[in-house]
Amino acid sequence: MQEYKHSVSLDVKKCRGCTTCLKRCPTEAIRIRDNHAQINSKRCIDCGECIKVCPHKAKKAVHDSLDSLADFQIRVALPAPAFYGQFDNIDNIDVIIEGLYRLGFDYVFEVAGAAEMVSAYTRMYLERKDVKRPVISSACPVITRMINMNFPYLKDHVMPILPPIEVAASVARERMEAEYPDLDPDQIGIFFISPCTAKVSYVKNGFAGKQNNIDRILSMRDVYFKINDIIEKIDEPEHTAASGMIGIGWASTGGESSAIFNDKYLAADGIENCIKVLEQIDNEDFTGLDFIELNACSGGCVGGAMTVANPYIAQARLQILKRYLPVSPNRPADTKIPEKYFVDESVSFDPGHLLSDDRNTALRMMSEIEAITAELPGLDCGSCGAPTCMAFAEDIVKNETSADECTVIMREMFHDYLVNHKETTLSDAYRDFMDRSGKTREKKSE
Ligand code: SF4
Ligand code: SF4
Known part of the structure; x- marks a missing residue:
């Protein structure tokens, strides 16, 4: 792999x-x-x-720098819908798009427009009788990776349709190559303006083995700071924005779900909440739902680690921007989902937490972990360098650490040492004890 x-x-x-x-x-x-x-x-x-x-x-x-615009003759920007919510006192999206042109892009394809196409394809997909319900959105790469690693039985629930970022990139590349037939395709650079790190990983790794069409991935924060001053000087931008309420709605939790025009859905955000929902779907606790939208970041993509604005303020700004937009001007003419937007296998199981490939060894290690955990103080304090006592026990069993990293055990050992060395001063006792602990560790690693 x-x-x-x-x-x-x-x-x-x-x-x-x-x-x-x-x-x-x-x-x-x-x-x-x-x-x-x-x-x-x-x-x-x-x-x-x-x-x-x-x-x-x-x-x-990790992301690309704006200097990479110089790597291409034709530069195409793909702003994620959350980008529009970063700006204060903006009446319309045109001014932001104009700002991207002035920054050095030759074309702008709104991911919000592609999101409207994906919403239409989702509605078509949900009409099918042969799909496993509830269908789980494939838009948040954190969620698909989480399913990939920890929820193998849910992988058939993940919608096998490319997410908006990839549909936007594929439409942009097709149009650019048609418009510049004599240009080397490598000279067309597709730049995604990303709200989050997970989408950077998506671009680097592809989705279910599909090669993606994005050449560079920029931080929303970097682009915001570059164009904020530019757009303040734009008085009358050309009307170029082409997305509607549905596409912009994808920036925050519930936006994708509301576009399926069916109230049998659940929308959740925040990684802990999403994990709980996945566990409950895995346990078949939810029945009667058609669609599940899960966003790892609080508030949805507006809460990504590469955004600038508070996610809830960004959401409120988007509400205002959406007010006078058409509902969904980018509905595809297709009556069925084009094959090119399907992925053969939405996610493949890649467990990140297996103790061993050998079942017997894994069982033995698990019982050792349980035994060691029972001996640990159970405080989950983190001072040993692991997040919980059970994770610390696992690290001990895997020989990645030793029990004396636990400060509670160490304190008890030091107490015993002092009892047996009453004649030494505290500082000498400490030095001697630490030397001995060091020897103990060396012995373990031999
Ligand atoms: S918190 Fe950091 S290390 Fe942990 S999964 Fe998220 S990105 Fe990775
Ligand atoms: S240990 Fe503290 S300082 Fe280091 S990366 Fe984590 S949060 Fe930041």
Whole structure:
């Protein structure tokens, strides 16, 4: 299996090992070792939570720079719908699109327009009798990766239709290649303006093996700071915006669901809530629902780690922008979903947390983990560098750490040492004890 490319990186020099991110990572992918955070790439789902919570700005999103516009002769911008909610005091979308042109893009294709096409295809898909219900949206890459890793029985529920980002890129590339038949296709650069890290990973890894059409992925934050001053000087922009209420609605939770024109849906956001919903669908606790929309970020894409505005303020701004827009000007003429927008297999199971490929070994390790967990204090304090006592026990069983990293155990050991060395001073006792602990660790790693 091809190695998964991630979009969250750590600046070790800035990390203080404070454990804030450790406690918020939904997949227990983070450990604190050698006084700084480490990310287990097999477990990370690129949700960006650790970027949002790090008080020292040590976690960073990986994305392309605006300088990469120079890599192409024709530059096409694909702004995500959440982009429009970043700006204050804007009456219409035209001014933002004009700002993108002035920044150096030659064409702008709104992802909101492609979202309206995907909404129409979703309605067609839900009319089919042979689909597994509830159908789970494939738009949030964190959710599809989470299903991929932890919910194998739900993979057949994921809608096998490309998400709006990819439909927009494919329409943009087709049109550009038709408009510039003599131009080397490599000179056409498709730039997605992303609200989140997960979509960066989507672009790097593709969706269910499909090659995507996006060449560069820009941070919404970077583009916002570049064009905010530009758009303040635009008085009368040309009318170029082509998306409607439905497409813009995809930026926040409930927008995608409301476009299926069917009230048998559930829309949730926030990674913890989404995990609970997936667990309940897995347990068949939900019946009678046709569609599930899950957004890992609070508020939906407006809450992504590469946005600028508070997600709820962005949502309120989008409400105002939507007011005078048509409902859905980008409905496709197709009466059935074009084959090119289908994926053969929506997600493939890729468990990130297996203890061993061998079932017997995994069972033995599990029982060791349970036994060690029972001996640990159960405080889940994080000071050992693992998020919970059970995760710490798992690390011990995998030989990734040793029991004396637990501060409670260490305190008890030190207490016993002091009882047996009453004659030494406290500082000598401490030094001697630490030396001995170091020897103990060396012995374990032999
Ligand atoms: S939140 Fe995580 S990455 Fe940031 S300083 Fe603390 S341990 Fe390091
Ligand atoms: S991006 Fe999300 S899953 Fe990955 S380490 Fe950070 S919090 Fe954990």
